[in-house]
Amino acid sequence: MTDTRELTIGNADLYLGHGVWRRGSLRCVDGVIVEVSPERFPRGGGRHVDARGASVLPGFQDAHVHPEHGGSGLLGIDLTAVHDADRYLDLVRAYARSHPAEAVLIGNGWYGDLFPGGMPTAAFLDRAEAERPVLLNGHDGHSLWANSAALAAASITADTPDPADGRVLRDADGIPTGVLLDGAMQLVAGLRPEKTRRTLTDGLLAAQAFLHSLGVTAWADAMVGDSELSADPFEAYLELERAGLLTGRVVLGQWWERRAGLEQIERFEQRREAVRDLPHLSAGMVKIMQDGMVENHTAAMIDPYADIDDTGASFIDPQQLVRIAAELDARGFDLHFHACGDRAVRECLDAVEALRARGGGAGRRHQIAHVDVVHPDDLPRFAKLDVTANIEMLWARRDKEMLERKLPQLGADREPWQFPFGSLARAGARLAAGSDWPVSDPNPLWAIHTGMRRTAPSTDVHAIGDEARTHPLERQEGLDFTTALDAFLTGAAWVNRLDDVAGRLAPGLQGDLVVLDANLRTAPDLARVGVAETFVAGHSVHHGE
Template sequence: MSDEILFSGGGYFTAGMTESRTGGAVLVRDGRIAAVGSLDEVSAASVDPRAATQVDLAGGLLLPGFQDAHVHPAPAGVEMLQCDLSGADSAEETLALIARYAAASDDDWLQGGGWTMDHFAGGSPHRTGLDGVTGDRPAFLVSRDHHSAWVNSVALARAGITASTPDPADGVIERDADGTPSGTLHEGALSLLDGVKPVADEELAYRGLLAAQSHLIALGITGWQDALVGEGLGFGDSLPLYLRAVQEETLVARVTGALWWHRERGIEQLPELLDRRSRAAALARPDLFMADTVKMMLDGIVENHTASIHGHYRLPGGDAGSGLDFIDPERLGAHLAALDSDGFSVHFHALGDRAVTQALDAVEALGGSARRHQLAHLQMVADADLPRFASVGAIANLQAFWARTDDQLRDLCLPILPPGARERTYPFGRLARAGAALAFGSDWPVSTADPLAAVHVAVNRTGYGAEPEPLGGDRDKLDLATALGGYTAGSAHANGRGSTTGRLRAGYLADIVVLDRDPFRGAPDEIGDTRVTQTWIAGTRHH
């Protein structure tokens, strides 16, 4: 059999074009792209066109493999294998799923997640509802966004959390009127269960990682950045899982690990980070796994008032402050400088506009850097900070699926934010026009991992099939080429793989995806109809 593969019969998008091109072809040889162009040009580059394996695109579109620049595969996969609540459409359906899982499970603890805040009053489910379906077994169920957990009375008792337990500095215990914990924990309060609830054992976690890999590849994702490699937010350390997957040759996607920065500590943890990076490098398979990035979580989320914002939250009880700074802004610049000088790129969780300002200040203070420093989430960005991404060389890591007016944004976020917040919400179009380098990620399991669902929102600023007006009107819509380019070449750059993947270009690795249609030829509000039909990594088909 020939070692050449010829893709033809459709169109292609190189991630460097403003449109797709029809009637073209792509030649793959020995796992790399050998030629891109017209069928005649590509055939002329073939060693023996008659012997090449022929792949008919059937009128679809060929493009570089999607790369997710912010995702949590191992915990997402474990949740798929545990009590998965991500498909529930109401509080009642959520409780029914928990009851069904509890009846079928003999686990000592009931764990899983994916419940949605807007299904519950104030975004905080109560322990009594959970008590009614879990019996005498403790339950710990994380929210869809992984910034909160729903626990029952048994779990609270096991952890010794009572009315007299103070809120941790970086978290909140929701309480009844008499001070009794109500059953919802936010941010750092989740750690009150550390050492009490069991963590997923290595075999379950490993199966979760591989299940997640299969799911992501089926969505056309050929590589990703794991945005939390370490123990944090209730996640177990996925570094041993990746090391094992490389050694056992079960990892086929290309992964960049963002090593977790423990926010309660300082630069004294740098030797540990260097050691963990060295463990990954010792595998000598940087094409599959490397850990040259550090994840710093600067703030929380708007819904539980922990996102760090300019101004103050507006709640019925009055001023609720301006959120939390998980890392002292006065020390942030020194931390970043030390990491940068040791060759680490830093991946900031910066959701509120004050956190964004703090991160940009720290990057600017470097006076220039060759690293891939990036800010993820960007729910709000101050107008003055929009051009700073380009001027300081920071990547805007976008979770585009969030840029729509869903129930959670409309009911739990916008009403409590300062005046003008809607105008500063997910300003993707303005970032692009200001010259920011864009990368795209899903934050799965917080939201769907489907790149095409996110691209649909990026272009339309509404969910697929949704009726609401575009979030922010038209000014922050992205054109389709920019959105697809961000999810391919842009994320490849953010993941440190931009010189070998993310584009259809001769010499690049043949990590490619086939879509069932060319979304450039259809209406923008039909992008969400598009489906991935084939996923290839290094010239081998995996879906």
């Protein structure tokens, strides 16, 4: 029997981090890297893995992901693998047939660009299921598609007012058409079957297996707490940890409930304390949504959208945001803001600037996620305020949805400000990479491809339109290979507070590793490189076929 205390990976092209590659081998003992050697195969006991000249990297870290939501999506009506409106109906029908006992059918992963006007309708979904309510989360995480039975069950009619932080899409007569945006998704929250501990742990385990299959060994869960999108996964994480089933390293991003006040911080502290000594969990991060998304006109913009006279909504009043940020900072939490519009980005930077002006921020690792549109004046502020830009590189490309929906909303002047990753890097900003899965695919190699080239990966079914794979979106904002790669390694490890544990390959760090099936430095197409095996602390957690 192989001694699993020791692991040797030989004949490898090792990426040590920060642009340094070494051909040779790596040895772990008791989960810890003890040697990085130029020898092709050093002597030593335990298991030997021949990388056959392929790249061996530190395990990828995803700095913004929704595992329970994504994992449950894999287990429910999973629309993520297709990009076709009729196929959506087929998948709903098939699921409905095979789940006759489920009172409400839940699914995930549709794209609006398949439908006239960019949004589907209840009437279309009724063709697949007219009896039972169907609730389908959009891939963007900000929209929900319901059939007529669901609208009726939730009593959503022409008389239902829009909530302050969301919209019920309607026809010219004010009749709801079947899509609920942002805060309006709460209107159907009561229809969702109560998530049980079992469904939550099943979702997390499905997510963990999927992420490991892509070489991801650690992540920040960007929604832990009660929110409109997912049930609170906190206890489920604890249960998996206690049962020895949690293999990924997870930062729990505690969800700021914007309908509540500063009193919720006490619960954040209790939770941070509850996981303090657990090997795979930490909870020192708070996730604050400051706006929605550009595509729904819910991102907060400095100047009005180009197509409507509206600047979107700041979810939290900027003065209040300053108070919230300062209090969380003072109580030792790292802030993880969601900001897509240039005004929201500015308000989050202002909040950090204010707390730093009062002597706060020491030792904190604050970050702003998504940064769809950044005003040029704000680019240098990331480095100056030591705020990490958490970037979803896979989004920066000219899909049909981008060309037909988003760019006309921004207008020509703001088009070059979109996903300004290159400008941020040149301005000295630290970059951490996330996927926002299930919003978009969590494959880091796809994201790195798009981060560099600003085109869609060859293997992505959601790359729609003639230009997605061929015409770069603002080519000058492309990153060099090392910067894009490090955003998933040392950059993400920084905000995940795992930089002294993983994110590089060096003696003393944990053996969190991904063995690829090709050499990244010579592969003609990153999108076709796969994962041969993934290790956490020297233990295999995924083996490719």
